[in-house]
Amino acid sequence: MAPALVAQKPLILSGTVRDKVSGAFISEANILNGSTNEGTASDGKGAWSLKNCHENQLLIVSHVGFRTDTIHIKKEGARVKKEDTRVKMEDTRVLHYEILLVPETLQIAGARILGQAETWKIRDLPPGQIRLSVNEISKVPALFGEQDLLNSLRSLPGIQSVSEGSGYFYVRGGNADQNLILLDEAVIYNPSHLLGLFTVINPSAVRSLTLYKSGIPANFGDRLASVIELSSRDGNFKKFSGEVSIGLLASKILIEGPLVKDKVSVLFTLRRTQLDLITPLLIPKSNNIHGSGYSFLDFNGKIVWNLTDRNKIWLSAYTGSDSFLLKDKQFTLSDRMSWGNSLFSLNSVNTTSGGMEMRTSMNWSGYALDFTQLYHDYYIGLNTGISNFKFKHEFLIRPTAKQLIRTGLELQQYRFKPYQTNVLLGNEIKAIGDSIPYRAREAAIFIHHEWAPGPTFTMNTGIRLMYYQHRGPFDRLVNDRQGFPADTIHYPKGKTLADYLRIEPRISLSWQFRPGQTVKISASRQYQPIHMVPIATTTLPLDLWIPSTDLVAPQEGTTFSLGWYPDLDKSGLEGYAEGFYRYFSNQVEFAEDQLLLNLVKDNLDRQLTFGTGKAYGFELFIRKKTGKTQGWIGYTWTESWRIFPEINQGKPFHPRNDRTHDFNLVLEHSFNSRWEGSLQFVYATGQPITIPLSVYIMNGTVVQNFSERNSIRLPAYHRVDIALSRKPVQIKKLQSTWTFSVYNLYNRLNPFFVYYDLQWDYEKNLLSTRTRQISLLPVLPSVTWTGRF
Amino acid sequence: MVYLLIILAAMPACVSDLDIKVPSTDERYIVEGWIELGGYAHVMVSRSLPYNSTVGTADLFNLLVDEAQVKIKCENTEERLMLVEDTMYSILPIYRGYRIRGEVGKSYTLEVKVGDQTFTSADNLLDPIGPDSLWFSPEALNDSLGYIHIRIKDPPAPGNYYRIFTKRLGLDIDYNGISIGALDDHLFNGTTFSFPMIRSGPSTNTADGHFFRKGQRVVVKTCIITKQYFDFISKVSNELGATLSPLSFQAPAITLMTGGALGGFGCYAGITDTLEIH
Numbered sequence A: 001m002a003p004a005l006v007a008q009k010p011l012i013l014s015g016t017v018r019d020k021v022s023g024a025f026i027s028e029a030n031i032l033n034g035s036t037n038e039g040t041a042s043d044g045k046g047a048w049s050l051k052n053c054h055e056n057q058l059l060i061v062s063h064v065g066f067r068t069d070t071i072h073i074k075k076e077g078a079r080v081k082k083e084d085t086r087v088k089m090e091d092t093r094v095l096h097y098e099i100l101l102v103p104e105t106l107q108i109a110g111a112r113i114l115g116q117a118e119t120w121k122i123r124d125l126p127p128g129q130i131r132l133s134v135n136e137i138s139k140v141p142a143l144f145g146e147q148d149l150l151n152s153l154r155s156l157p158g159i160q161s162v163s164e165g166s167g168y169f170y171v172r173g174g175n176a177d178q179n180l181i182l183l184d185e186a187v188i189y190n191p192s193h194l195l196g197l198f199t200v201i202n203p204s205a206v207r208s209l210t211l212y213k214s215g216i217p218a219n220f221g222d223r224l225a226s227v228i229e230l231s232s233r234d235g236n237f238k239k240f241s242g243e244v245s246i247g248l249l250a251s252k253i254l255i256e257g258p259l260v261k262d263k264v265s266v267l268f269t270l271r272r273t274q275l276d277l278i279t280p281l282l283i284p285k286s287n288n289i290h291g292s293g294y295s296f297l298d299f300n301g302k303i304v305w306n307l308t309d310r311n312k313i314w315l316s317a318y319t320g321s322d323s324f325l326l327k328d329k330q331f332t333l334s335d336r337m338s339w340g341n342s343l344f345s346l347n348s349v350n351t352t353s354g355g356m357e358m359r360t361s362m363n364w365s366g367y368a369l370d371f372t373q374l375y376h377d378y379y380i381g382l383n384t385g386i387s388n389f390k391f392k393h394e395f396l397i398r399p400t401a402k403q404l405i406r407t408g409l410e411l412q413q414y415r416f417k418p419y420q421t422n423v424l425l426g427n428e429i430k431a432i433g434d435s436i437p438y439r440a441r442e443a444a445i446f447i448h449h450e451w452a453p454g455p456t457f458t459m460n461t462g463i464r465l466m467y468y469q470h471r472g473p474f475d476r477l478v479n480d481r482q483g484f485p486a487d488t489i490h491y492p493k494g495k496t497l498a499d500y501l502r503i504e505p506r507i508s509l510s511w512q513f514r515p516g517q518t519v520k521i522s523a524s525r526q527y528q529p530i531h532m533v534p535i536a537t538t539t540l541p542l543d544l545w546i547p548s549t550d551l552v553a554p555q556e557g558t559t560f561s562l563g564w565y566p567d568l569d570k571s572g573l574e575g576y577a578e579g580f581y582r583y584f585s586n587q588v589e590f591a592e593d594q595l596l597l598n599l600v601k602d603n604l605d606r607q608l609t610f611g612t613g614k615a616y617g618f619e620l621f622i623r624k625k626t627g628k629t630q631g632w633i634g635y636t637w638t639e640s641w642r643i644f645p646e647i648n649q650g651k652p653f654h655p656r657n658d659r660t661h662d663f664n665l666v667l668e669h670s671f672n673s674r675w676e677g678s679l680q681f682v683y684a685t686g687q688p689i690t691i692p693l694s695v696y697i698m699n700g701t702v703v704q705n706f707s708e709r710n711s712i713r714l715p716a717y718h719r720v721d722i723a724l725s726r727k728p729v730q731i732k733k734l735q736s737t738w739t740f741s742v743y744n745l746y747n748r749l750n751p752f753f754v755y756y757d758l759q760w761d762y763e764k765n766l767l768s769t770r771t772r773q774i775s776l777l778p779v780l781p782s783v784t785w786t787g788r789f
Numbered sequence B: 001m002v003y004l005l006i007i008l009a010a011m012p013a014c015v016s017d018l019d020i021k022v023p024s025t026d027e028r029y030i031v032e033g034w035i036e037l038g039g040y041a042h043v044m045v046s047r048s049l050p051y052n053s054t055v056g057t058a059d060l061f062n063l064l065v066d067e068a069q070v071k072i073k074c075e076n077t078e079e080r081l082m083l084v085e086d087t088m089y090s091i092l093p094i095y096r097g098y099r100i101r102g103e104v105g106k107s108y109t110l111e112v113k114v115g116d117q118t119f120t121s122a123d124n125l126l127d128p129i130g131p132d133s134l135w136f137s138p139e140a141l142n143d144s145l146g147y148i149h150i151r152i153k154d155p156p157a158p159g160n161y162y163r164i165f166t167k168r169l170g171l172d173i174d175y176n177g178i179s180i181g182a183l184d185d186h187l188f189n190g191t192t193f194s195f196p197m198i199r200s201g202p203s204t205n206t207a208d209g210h211f212f213r214k215g216q217r218v219v220v221k222t223c224i225i226t227k228q229y230f231d232f233i234s235k236v237s238n239e240l241g242a243t244l245s246p247l248s249f250q251a252p253a254i255t256l257m258t259g260g261a262l263g264g265f266g267c268y269a270g271i272t273d274t275l276e277i278h
Helices: A149-154 A275-282 B002-009 B057-063 B227-241
Strands: A011-019 A030-033 A039-041 A047-053 A058-062 A069-072 A085-089 A094-101 A129-133 A179-183 A206-212 A226-232 A241-246 A250-260 A264-273 A293-306 A311-328 A333-351 A357-375 A378-397 A403-425 A428-434 A438-454 A457-471 A474-479 A485-491 A496-514 A517-528 A530-533 A544-547 A555-566 A573-590 A608-624 A629-643 A661-670 A675-684 A692-698 A701-706 A717-731 A734-743 A753-761 A766-775 A780-788 B014-017 B029-036 B040-047 B069-074 B077-080 B082-084 B094-101 B107-114 B117-124 B133-138 B145-153 B161-168 B192-197 B217-225 B262-276
Touching: A030 A047, A039 A047, A058 A094, A069 A094, A149 A206, A275 A293, A378 A544, A403 A544, A438 A544, A530 A573, A692 A766, A692 B029, A692 B040, A692 B057, A692 B262, A701 A766, B029 B094, B029 B107, B029 B117, B040 B069, B040 B107, B069 B094, B077 B094, B107 B262, B117 B262, B133 B262, B145 B161, B145 B217, B161 B227, B217 B227, B227 B262
Parallel strands: A011 A094, A179 A226, B029 B262
Antiparallel strands: A011 A047, A030 A039, A030 A058, A058 A069, A085 A094, A129 A206, A206 A226, A241 A250, A241 A780, A250 A264, A264 A293, A293 A311, A311 A333, A333 A357, A357 A378, A378 A403, A403 A428, A403 A438, A438 A457, A457 A496, A474 A485, A496 A517, A517 A555, A530 A544, A555 A573, A573 A608, A608 A629, A629 A661, A661 A675, A675 A717, A692 A701, A717 A734, A734 A780, A753 A766, A766 B014, B029 B040, B040 B094, B069 B077, B069 B107, B082 B094, B107 B117, B133 B145, B145 B192, B161 B217, B217 B262
16 A cells, blocks of 8 residues: 655655657657756666655656657556556655656657757766767767767767877876776776777667766765776667677677566677777788788677666676787787776666665676787797786665755775786796786775755765775785895785875765856866876876785775756756866876886885876866757866976976867767768867977987976867768668768878987988978778667 | 778778977987997987977987986995997997996996986896897798897796897898897796897898898807896887887887986996897
8 A cells, every 4th residue: 555645745746758669678768847947867777866856746858769658647547648658656755666668659869859958967967977879979970980989989078088089088187097987886997909909898788877076975985086987888678689780990789688588688899999900901911011910809888787676786788898919020020909898797786666676796806918929939928917906886776856866885905016027037937027917805884865955956965984904915025235135024924014004085066046047166076096107198008006014005086076067958058167176196107217117026106106186277168959050059168287396306307198178069960861960170279299309429429318208388289070970761670871081081190199300310310300290190090880689 | 900990991991190389398408328348338418399290411410418427336435437439330320338347246327417417227137148149040031031030048036138130240230139129038937948039229121131141251249137127128119109009108209317317327238149140
């Protein structure tokens, strides 16, 4: 028996949104109270909740690609408007809805319904949060016809890359390692294939992406700059279907379907590049490096089991690898490099009859890189890696109509192998470098509280308590008088070398101070116990992760943001202006006098130096979400600085990701019922670099004297990409789509890699020095065919 | 990884001059000095030149600092070096000594005065260590060309730092370095180790490239240097690699000289052996 509703008392509505055909949960569905115009969106698991609702109001549920549904909020016994929407009464205050949306047509990425407003608004989201659906990702023209998650993210304000083809991204002046990328709660350590041309996660396997740039909720930790939460897509619960995509550089296949109809579904995707097939055509057999090549492969899988309407369990898996081989016949040289991520994540969501939700995740993820070089009878191998096991358990409780509490704990165990170098000496392979694994543990408890006392004010507060240990077994090396490691202090298994207890407060406010004018403020302090030491002058997959130890303290970051979110609904627009300030300490770099990866057996953390950083700037964003032409404009002004007493003579310097101006324009236009096009324009201030200012002759050759760290700017980066898509055409059981795109339309030669060309003609005694650039991606047309069956 | 870039660049990529404005920089004095076991001190004093430029022989002569006062000191002895022509080492005149010779166990201090600036550096001459054996092996594509292998028995105590040079008799005026700038014994301390050598330096700009050829007589000089000089030479080599290596550390030049000049002074304890390649 359901209790009666109390008149005038606000209701909390909660529930899930699912695809009626496939049964898959739908994220980013918009749930709008038609009377108050307040709304929310379903999360990565299809769950949603909406406060301050009353009986007899209308609930409008929409999602691109689905028919909009309208629900009449009724107390017990009331009928819902649509027969495919069921209402369940839980108690007097919480109504649980399981909403099944009907697909408008079967859609594939790249096709979308026009003229339908997406009803959730940026101003309804917490400060610093951005959500992207697969559909929005598809608006950004694709490189080589391949939609890319990172490329889409980089088109948003506050998110920058170092250069063309960069494998990483940088949020509001932070470092690459300060972004936490989660796929179904498991960490992805290296986000890119092929020097950043592809994101490691196949977009076909992703349902939604949520980015937190500031005001990061307390249920996330371990990173200073941002959190990217990727939710994998459920397989079809009704029938088997699939998708094949063939592009110039990469092709992929997706298969999904029910193992038990309406109960258990599976989804698998496989993607690989064809570059290894193209390379032999580019490098003839007569060339000494014939046989060299590059390839990547990745796999996503997910099994979902809907135990009951309220209980769901799923297993996600990802593995991907890049492989590079260089052969030089003349020098009997063979370089082989492979790197990749893997992860497994077992998750469950259980909802009680009272509306409380329990989420549990157990996952493992890892990243590893192996490099070997065979040169004549000389062998050297290098490998580095990181892995962690994580258990997370959290509760979502709605004590009143105006509050949400999210609380839980997180336990993690890390293993690091900073770098191990193997050298063949005689017939014996000897391990040197920092071959001693580091082990660490972390425990965190958190509580996040959302409070909406009225329709114009929301306050999110949270606190996270993190306890971290660096534990044995471990060998700490001690220097001799010459400065080389000579003695070892051994710490046995389980012995704590260092521990850190940190408190991380978070707060964010959203206040509609007058109709249509909202201001958002956030402040947070975060700690990051693991570090990726930057070593490269260009982006390479050589990520050296190390933990906090007795010599390296956790990174500490404090972030403030203040934003203005006006209501531009009447003009069909939405947008915001937001400023931010960041300060971080305990930043790590290699000491300037260190020979990088020298062949010395030493602890990596003894080769580091420490400093601080700060970044400040503001972002402007305007988006048009309706009409035949849609898109957005994003602009960011940033200054980012680092200060290391032992680098650059202690003077402040810009990090390589510092971009003063960053502008993005993304447009999508529907020409007619068959064709649609998209365009992206990107402009950014040139990245700061270190270049030689002078040369001198020493040791019989020419030596370069470099500038102060990152004191010179490369030319500005800009380009235009366009894409034209033929909307899906049904040919019997196959749905066919063609996408034609041109990357870098006006052939801008943006520098990808800068090098220094020294020519000394010994006979003429003529010395010339030049700074040269390699531009990796000139104008590149491509075509991709996608078939869905 | 450089080669991965090359393979990617084999796609329709472009190489061009980088068009950026580089600020003019202060001129720096450059000091490069050394003394060998049984030999006299040699010191070159020059100026740096701006990047993105082309200079010929005449310009190189303008780099020479010929007004310097250069002294070498050992224990209580001091000698002022003379500026002389010595094409064995450089087309530029070089300061050299004629009295103080390199001896094992001695410490040497170099002092260079230019105008009112004084630059100094000091180093020690250690015990030499020679190779056990040398031999030749052909390269993969042409068995007339190939590598010289060297085998060295490293003493049990750690902290030995090697620099190896070669000279093809009748072809090379001076010793040339090998492709490995310098190496220390942390990899092979106390063991007998061997590795193949190819040549580097100006004389590789011929048909033989970096290889040695059958029929040549090659003198191999194996030198022991101090840790401070090893670090300096390694970093100079690293800077050379900075032209393309993404692993290089691009930082202002390092120096062993006090007083603001770039460069350094080192002592070489060298032993020579000759290999006749059949």
